Amino acid sequence: xxxxxxxxxxxxxxxxxxxxxxxxxxxxxxxxxxxxxxxxxxxxxxxxxxxxxxxxxxxxxxxxxxxxxxxxxxxxxxxxxxxxxxxxxxxxxxxxxxxxxxxxxxxxxxxxxxxxxxxxxxxxxxxxxxxxxxxxxxxxxxxxxxxxxxxxxxxxxxxxxxxxxxxxxxxxxxxxxxxxxxxxxxxxxxxxxxxxxxxxxxxxxxxxxxxxxxxxxxxxxxxxxxxxxxxxxxxxxxxxxxxxxxxxxxxxxxxxxxxxxxxxxxxxxxxxxxxxxxxxxxxxxxxxxxxxxxxxxxxxxxxxxxxxxxxxxxx
Amino acid sequence: xxxxxxxxxxxxxxxxxxxxxxxxxxxxxxxxxxxxxxxxxxxxxxxxxxxxxxxxxxxxxxxxxxxxxxxxxxxxxxxxxxxxxxxxxxxxxxxxxxxxxxxxxxxxxxxxxxxxxxxxxxxxxxxxxxxxxxxxxxxxxxxxxxxxxxxxxxxxxxxxxxxxxxxxxxxxxxxxxxxxxxxxxxxxxxxxxxxxxxxxxxxxxxxxxxxxxxxxxxxxxxxxxxxxxxxxxxxxxxxxxxxxxxxxxxxxxxxxxxxxxxxxxxxxxxxxxxxxxxxxxxxxxxxxxxxxxxxxxxxxxxxxxxxxxxxxxxx
Numbered sequence: 001x002x003x004x005x006x007x008x009x010x011x012x013x014x015x016x017x018x019x020x021x022x023x024x025x026x027x028x029x030x031x032x033x034x035x036x037x038x039x040x041x042x043x044x045x046x047x048x049x050x051x052x053x054x055x056x057x058x059x060x061x062x063x064x065x066x067x068x069x070x071x072x073x074x075x076x077x078x079x080x081x082x083x084x085x086x087x088x089x090x091x092x093x094x095x096x097x098x099x100x101x102x103x104x105x106x107x108x109x110x111x112x113x114x115x116x117x118x119x120x121x122x123x124x125x126x127x128x129x130x131x132x133x134x135x136x137x138x139x140x141x142x143x144x145x146x147x148x149x150x151x152x153x154x155x156x157x158x159x160x161x162x163x164x165x166x167x168x169x170x171x172x173x174x175x176x177x178x179x180x181x182x183x184x185x186x187x188x189x190x191x192x193x194x195x196x197x198x199x200x201x202x203x204x205x206x207x208x209x210x211x212x213x214x215x216x217x218x219x220x221x222x223x224x225x226x227x228x229x230x231x232x233x234x235x236x237x238x239x240x241x242x243x244x245x246x247x248x249x250x251x252x253x254x255x256x257x258x259x260x261x262x263x264x265x266x267x268x269x270x271x272x273x274x275x276x277x278x279x280x281x282x283x284x285x286x287x288x289x290x291x292x293x294x295x296x297x298x299x300x301x302x303x304x305x306x307x308x309x310x311x312x313x314x315x
Numbered sequence: 316x317x318x319x320x321x322x323x324x325x326x327x328x329x330x331x332x333x334x335x336x337x338x339x340x341x342x343x344x345x346x347x348x349x350x351x352x353x354x355x356x357x358x359x360x361x362x363x364x365x366x367x368x369x370x371x372x373x374x375x376x377x378x379x380x381x382x383x384x385x386x387x388x389x390x391x392x393x394x395x396x397x398x399x400x401x402x403x404x405x406x407x408x409x410x411x412x413x414x415x416x417x418x419x420x421x422x423x424x425x426x427x428x429x430x431x432x433x434x435x436x437x438x439x440x441x442x443x444x445x446x447x448x449x450x451x452x453x454x455x456x457x458x459x460x461x462x463x464x465x466x467x468x469x470x471x472x473x474x475x476x477x478x479x480x481x482x483x484x485x486x487x488x489x490x491x492x493x494x495x496x497x498x499x500x501x502x503x504x505x506x507x508x509x510x511x512x513x514x515x516x517x518x519x520x521x522x523x524x525x526x527x528x529x530x531x532x533x534x535x536x537x538x539x540x541x542x543x544x545x546x547x548x549x550x551x552x553x554x555x556x557x558x559x560x561x562x563x564x565x566x567x568x569x570x571x572x573x574x575x576x577x578x579x580x581x582x583x584x585x586x587x588x589x590x591x592x593x594x595x596x597x598x599x600x601x602x603x604x605x606x607x608x609x610x611x612x613x614x615x616x617x618x619x620x621x622x623x624x625x626x627x628x629x630x
Contacts, residue, residue: 025340027362031430046588047342266625273361273590273621306588310581310630 004245005156005187007194013156014163017059020092024048024161026168029272036287038294041172042268043165046276046306050088050112052081052233053161053184053304054148060157061146062089072142073097077123077130079105080233081305082148087118098143100134102126108309149183150239159187165300166195173297176283178304179203179212179253180234182242188302189249199300200251204286206231206258212238213253216246230258230314233279233305260285262314268303275306278314319560320471320502322509328471329478332374335407339363339476341483344587351602353609356487357583358480361591361621365403365427367396367548368476368499368619369463375472376461377404387457388412392438392445394420395548396620397463402433413458415449417441421624464498465554474502480615481510488612491598493619494518494527494568495549497557503617504564514615515566519601521546521573527553528568531561545573545629548594548620575600577629583618590621593629 001009024044033040045053062074073096076086083099090097097118101110102125113120123133138145147154161184162175175192179185185203192199205212209227221243227235238246258278265281268274280303287294287301316324339359348355360368377389388411391401398414405412412433416425417440428435438448453460462469476499477490490507494500500518507514520527524542536558542550553561573593580596583589595618602609602616 022343028337030364049345051586051588269590269625271366273366275584275588275590310584310628313625315625 001152001156003152005152005159005190009156010159010163010191010194013060014160016063017056017157017160020059020063020089021056022048023164026165027272027274031271032267032284036294037291038287038296039298040287041165041169041300042272043161043300043302044274045161046274046280046303050081050084051305051307052085053158053302054081054085055089056160057154057157057183058082058085058146059089061151061153062086062093062095064153065095065144069142069144070095072144074146075134075137075141075143076100076146076148077134078148079109081307083109083118084112084116086146087113087116091117096143098137098141100130100137102130106309147239149181150241152241155183155187155190155241155245157187158184159191161302162188162191163195166191169300171298172196172199172300174200174202174294175300175302176202176204176286177302178231178234178279178282179205180279181236182212182238182246184302184304185250186242186245189245193249201249202251202286203246203253204282205253205255206234206261206282207255208258209235210255212246213255215243216250216253219247231261231279231282233277234282254286254290256282256285256289260289264288266315274303275308276303277305277308280304280306316467316471318467320467320474320505324471325474325478325506325509328375329475331378332371332472332475335374335378335404336371337363338479341480342587342589346586347582347599351609352606353602353611354613355602356480356484356615357587358476358615358617359589360476361589361595361618365396365399366620366622367400368473368617369396369400370404371475372469372472372498373397373400373461374404376466376468377401377408377410379468380410380459384457384459385410387459389461390449390452390456390458391415391461391463392449393463394424396622398424398433399427399431401461402428402431406432411458413452413456415445415452417445423624462554464496465556467556470498470502470505470556470560472502473499474506476617477503477506478510481506484615486613487511487514487615489515489517489609490615490617491517491519491601492617493546493549493594493597494520495594496551497527497553497561499617499619500565501557501560504560508564516564517566517601518561518568519597520568520570521549521576521597522570523573524550525570527561528570530558531565531568534562546576546594546597548592549597569601569605571597571600571604575604579603581630590623591618592620592623595619595621
């Protein structure tokens, strides 16, 4: 898809992936509303397949794969949720997948990807090694590279999450999503634009990895250089396609210190009884850090994923 | 209510508490289905208000309180989820609550009950002290004692959980609930009897607190003496009312070693991204310990609660 996803593209994506994904619940917490002085609606993509919204975009990409390329399979480089999402989606559709992972990726992520039947190709833990290894894999196998976020089909898939929110909850004043590479946030912006234009879409980003904040402020893409944050899903840079969408439609990027994110993460675990990763909890931290802005507002929050190492919790 | 709850009683309870409780989601996990070789449906009462199904029964009791007693309030003795449930439900309805708690109750449970506006009366950590202190409180205040499980209104409230399951998932072969005092399990039996009589209702009980297993086997109530289990919600004895219902309608009680429960708890946390307490995880452990019985069956599992001390996890 060479054009920015249209309303029709997102609707088609939603019906395409409908039978393959979970329609995740939207939860509320009286106590957290009281703490924040706002009316919050938590969209639980941590309860999505593979434990992250990434399964939406990956499924959309796999299901629209050109027939001539199906036999060759799909490929990506990722040590995180996109790797697992692409591997599972490919497996479910009888398609091969090749995942380039850094050799130092956490063992449980390697295991998950392997379990989903992907062929893992290890490389040195640098961006250069990942990209050059991927290039070689694509050349040798003819597999189609599915970029984790800088891909309109993937963005249209992620947009279905906000679409589900707008279908269930009307008149949201704000909708907050985390921003790393910007796939989820740009999909969220597009769905808001088409379905609920009065809802302001906000990105939440770690202070120690504030490249999206600076990119939107200055109107040009800054790469994410030496990001320092516990939010392992939010260390990447914006892509040309996600930047282009965010630059037009995002209302604001709020940066959040990791300490507030860790506190919010614990609050969600203790009070909502769901497991979220730091990259998810940041959206609640953004509200708690900016209470006056959200006072008495109706706010949607996308909890993007729940993949954490239970033996290595930050609290 | 002096009679065993009828179908009409449960339907009325459901509509009475409808606006006060969460309709909790039913989740599935492809991977856990694969591990078990069965088709499992998890009813997430850990996502219920106060983090436990107890809020259903407590709400039902508070909402049916005789008008003449409303001013006096409600009372109970409990260090656990029923205390919090009764306190919150009373508060939400402008009714006073008096909770007798053992002095050694965990600080976070004391805090939760206090936060919900209850008056806490501390006593020595023995059953005698709890009962005599409660008696004194009831005498002094005129508050109505709401028993945590040996109470037909409470049982009818807990029955609404299984009713929601049957409304959403048809033709379950089995429905498994944990059994402590038997309030949830007897409510589950009643709903199955009225709505889905072909579904076999099974109780899951810790090996180290198997009084319900022995009581049903021998047809008489054995008290729970020195229970040894990590499942802190399942250490109590059956009551006359819950025993009477279970004795007639429960299909089977399965006992489970704590080690299997802890493994199941971790599996649910890691794979389903939700927080369950050991007393909940036991239902999955019961399936994993008895795979041949449940092979290829459609099985409902009630995850009863999610209140755990994050600083004191068993894994």
